[in-house]
Amino acid sequence: MAEYTTIWEMKKEDLAMKEKLSKLAILDTLLAKKEPLSEAEEVVKNKLLAAYF
Structure with a gap:
């Protein structure tokens, strides 16, 4: 069972x-x-920048 947990x-x-x-x-x-x-692209860009940088 531990093997499956590791794979998961x-x-x-x-x-x-x-x-x-x-x-x-x-x-x-x-x-x-x-x-x-x-405007939508700007929102996505700002969210991604906030999430990763």
């Missing part, structure tokens, strides 16, 4: 890391945009 913990860590990388990719896209951001 590793899977949860992997999913959390993938989610973080996905959000950082979105942030990178928003920061790289040359045209002005929409």
Whole structure:
């Protein structure tokens, strides 16, 4: 049973890391945009910056 718990913990860590990388990719896209951001994009950018920096 401990083996399955360990595998599940590793899977949860992997999913959390993938989610973080996905959000950082979105942030990178928003920061790289040359045209002005929409209000929604600005909100997302600010939330991601607050969460990770």
